[in-house]
Amino acid sequence: MNRFPVIEMKGISKRFPGVIANDNISFRVYPGEIHALLGENGAGKSTLMSILAGLYRPDSGTIKVKGEVIRLHSPRKALEEGIGMIYQHFRLVNNFTVAENIVLGSKHVNWGIKQERIQKETREISHNYGLEINPAVRVNQLSLGEQQRVEILKMLYRGCDILIMDEPTTVLTPGEVKELFQVLRIMSRQGKSIVLITHKLNEVMEIADYVTVLRRGKVVGDDRIENLDEGILTRMMVAREVVYSQAQRDSSPGGVILNVDNLKIQGDRGNIAVHEVSFNLRRGEIMAIAGVAGNGQRELVEALAGLRKAVSGSIEYEGEEIKHYDAKSRIALGINMVPEDRIGMGLVPNLSVIDNSILRSYYKEEFYSGWFLNYNKIRSYTDRIINEYNIVLSDSNHPVNYLSGGNLQKLLLGREIDQKPRVLLASYPIRGLDVAAAEGVYDLLLKERDKGTAILLVLEDLDDIFRIADRVAVMYQGFIRKILDVEKTSIDEIGSIMVGTELAGV
Amino acid sequence: MDNTALSALLAATMIAGTPILFAAAGELLAERSGILNLGVEGMMLVGAAFGFICTLSTGNHWLGLLAALAGGGFMASIHGLITITLRGNQVVSGLALTIFGSGLSGFLGKSYQGAPMLFKFESLHVPVLGNIPFLGPVLFRHDPMVYLCILMAAAMWYLLYKTRWGLTIRSVGENPQAADAVGINVGRVRFLCTIVGGMMAGLGGAYISLVYAPTWQENMTAGRGWIAVALVIFALWNPSRAIIGAYLFGGIEALTFRLQTMGIHISSFFLAMFPYIATIVVLVLVTIRRRQDAGAPEALGLAYDREER
Ligand SMILES: Nc1ncnc2c1ncn2[C@@H]1O[C@H](COP(=O)(O)OP(=O)(O)OP(=O)(O)O)[C@@H](O)[C@H]1O
Numbered sequence A: 001m002n003r004f005p006v007i008e009m010k011g012i013s014k015r016f017p018g019v020i021a022n023d024n025i026s027f028r029v030y031p032g033e034i035h036a037l038l039g040e041n042g043a044g045k046s047t048l049m050s051i052l053a054g055l056y057r058p059d060s061g062t063i064k065v066k067g068e069v070i071r072l073h074s075p076r077k078a079l080e081e082g083i084g085m086i087y088q089h090f091r092l093v094n095n096f097t098v099a100e101n102i103v104l105g106s107k108h109v110n111w112g113i114k115q116e117r118i119q120k121e122t123r124e125i126s127h128n129y130g131l132e133i134n135p136a137v138r139v140n141q142l143s144l145g146e147q148q149r150v151e152i153l154k155m156l157y158r159g160c161d162i163l164i165m166d167e168p169t170t171v172l173t174p175g176e177v178k179e180l181f182q183v184l185r186i187m188s189r190q191g192k193s194i195v196l197i198t199h200k201l202n203e204v205m206e207i208a209d210y211v212t213v214l215r216r217g218k219v220v221g222d223d224r225i226e227n228l229d230e231g232i233l234t235r236m237m238v239a240r241e242v243v244y245s246q247a248q249r250d251s252s253p254g255g256v257i258l259n260v261d262n263l264k265i266q267g268d269r270g271n272i273a274v275h276e277v278s279f280n281l282r283r284g285e286i287m288a289i290a291g292v293a294g295n296g297q298r299e300l301v302e303a304l305a306g307l308r309k310a311v312s313g314s315i316e317y318e319g320e321e322i323k324h325y326d327a328k329s330r331i332a333l334g335i336n337m338v339p340e341d342r343i344g345m346g347l348v349p350n351l352s353v354i355d356n357s358i359l360r361s362y363y364k365e366e367f368y369s370g371w372f373l374n375y376n377k378i379r380s381y382t383d384r385i386i387n388e389y390n391i392v393l394s395d396s397n398h399p400v401n402y403l404s405g406g407n408l409q410k411l412l413l414g415r416e417i418d419q420k421p422r423v424l425l426a427s428y429p430i431r432g433l434d435v436a437a438a439e440g441v442y443d444l445l446l447k448e449r450d451k452g453t454a455i456l457l458v459l460e461d462l463d464d465i466f467r468i469a470d471r472v473a474v475m476y477q478g479f480i481r482k483i484l485d486v487e488k489t490s491i492d493e494i495g496s497i498m499v500g501t502e503l504a505g506v
Numbered sequence B: 001m002d003n004t005a006l007s008a009l010l011a012a013t014m015i016a017g018t019p020i021l022f023a024a025a026g027e028l029l030a031e032r033s034g035i036l037n038l039g040v041e042g043m044m045l046v047g048a049a050f051g052f053i054c055t056l057s058t059g060n061h062w063l064g065l066l067a068a069l070a071g072g073g074f075m076a077s078i079h080g081l082i083t084i085t086l087r088g089n090q091v092v093s094g095l096a097l098t099i100f101g102s103g104l105s106g107f108l109g110k111s112y113q114g115a116p117m118l119f120k121f122e123s124l125h126v127p128v129l130g131n132i133p134f135l136g137p138v139l140f141r142h143d144p145m146v147y148l149c150i151l152m153a154a155a156m157w158y159l160l161y162k163t164r165w166g167l168t169i170r171s172v173g174e175n176p177q178a179a180d181a182v183g184i185n186v187g188r189v190r191f192l193c194t195i196v197g198g199m200m201a202g203l204g205g206a207y208i209s210l211v212y213a214p215t216w217q218e219n220m221t222a223g224r225g226w227i228a229v230a231l232v233i234f235a236l237w238n239p240s241r242a243i244i245g246a247y248l249f250g251g252i253e254a255l256t257f258r259l260q261t262m263g264i265h266i267s268s269f270f271l272a273m274f275p276y277i278a279t280i281v282v283l284v285l286v287t288i289r290r291r292q293d294a295g296a297p298e299a300l301g302l303a304y305d306r307e308e309r
């Protein structure tokens, strides 16, 4: 092959306080290539791509774009070179319209902005790529999948020919993933290059042409997709074999611990988000809630945790009505929650890892000497959590937002499980985790289950449901449409209930 | 109240609203870009002192206005340096600026204490319109600054909502990460808005020392900077509402004087409280009606650091 790479990064290094996020990395992308970038949590993928997008400055190394050495000192410079990045957390202005977000900062727009005109332009590019979207809507009214479409359009509008996407599929429904891949294929056919960061190996096998794997800031392997399979990739990423824990079907659920009857819950906009749902949860079982995001799962979990008021119905915990209990009294009863929104709801971003680790238990006597917090005791407690849950970090005194996405999740989950809950509510517990870390979380959850904890999981990936859950409740438009025994159902059945196409009366 | 008294009151309202509107429009611009500047009072005072001294010593009030612009802009650039370049706390820096401005203006104006302003802005008498009974004196017989002020506020509305620059400024105040990702220089936009905002506060101050109470007195802005800060909130960060609010608050101020001369006894303390009470009421009403969309720029008061997360 005698093509020249569009991007050639050489000897890139970048340190953050206490860690070398990128250590002498070389990385190449060819025109029209879909290049997957893999690696464990904290391996340095987002950092490397942020350098390419001009957001971070490398400590050393050179970058060639289309054969020329270029200093990418700002996102503006990168965009001028045709490099656009879509970040893990979208960068959209929430109360601007779609069209306003798309033209923002671009020099193609006239000084005086006419809404009709920018909306027309938006409509044109969205037609060209089959990315349908209403340009007049405000971004905060869009689903995450739609927001991602806006991000892609933004880059296309600027004429980017190198598109970097950081874990784009974590927020998408299976249908949306298919659509996204369709678009990526169109783009690649037009000669645009795409770098895709992901943890899902099946997606890599499906869409990538080439793969680079990072571990602890270094490149540990790269090859064409034809020479690879999921096993090889996993070994490269974690340098050992991952043992897939198979959910033991011989779980032995005990008695009912939580009984929900006709629960009706209001949503954020005053609408009814959950209509009269009834179900029960037994000790020692994992029940999954399946459904396309936004069908009432979040509201249901929040209501069970006491963070949202129920309009009517009842929640009985061991026969006791707890509907009017606040979150703290429910925690005292042993009902713990791992929220969907890690930073913000679960963790306090600017507090240290140590402080965050005791947020749930700071009042316990074991952390005090007299009236004062005893930081020696707290530190050893934090160290134990870090070890037990394999959290990778450089210094537990650093603010928690220095941690990579995956490690944040492990910290949060570890903290909650360590409370020895009797009912554990968790939303998307493995979102953004690498294969090994996800396995670790599953192990933890299964162990908890076998200890007799009742676990309610909101999951997005149907495969996961079959791996770990005992029962599954499928939600659609605020109703629980069906509760199924995982052993007696299929992905197709759940999938069709999720999107409401299941035949009536079947 | 007869017609002449009413028309005099309304005319006084236009004058009293002007310095507040200058300062509020400036603060609004800075806050739209995400920078909260509580130094408005200090910037007004420095503008008032610079404007007064320069006009007296050069005999040209336009030069005085230039000096006021420079004074306000200089003060704001200190705030910019601390909060944008060094990422210091905006509230602390703004409060310090107010104290500093009060001290600096007091020091500069020491030898002018009580001196009258000798060079006055001529009032315009708009032909034809100025002769309309009642409305003429209320609206069309003021000094040019009054009209300049309304024009500036209106232009700011156009700038913020109808132009590319406005989109850029608002995006920086709402979500600097998003702005940065599309190549907008967040720091530069914020610095510019803060300095222009400070210049407008300076103009507002100079209007007081040159036109409104044409003299120099220590701390002569008498809390109007704080009213301007409240007005920005009252206006929900929209210049067109700020125009209305400025004349409403200006009207209260004008009324305070007149009631005293008319022998009606409402506590002047109550009237002085009015702008703040009105602001609180607006905030409560808005919060009840639309929960998330209360109008404050989302990143208001937050420093931006690209490599932080
Ligand atoms: N802005 C920052 N400040 C401090 N440390 C950081 C920062 N960004 C990244 N790091 C650290 O650098 C390392 C690499 O992080 P990075 O986000 O690149 O990992 P990643 O491969 O994207 O992981 P994940 O799959 O979890 O998203 C981590 O140890 C992380 O804690």
Ligand SMILES: [Mg+2]
Binding pocket: A045, A046, A047, A088, A166, A404, A405
């Ligand atoms: Mg990442």
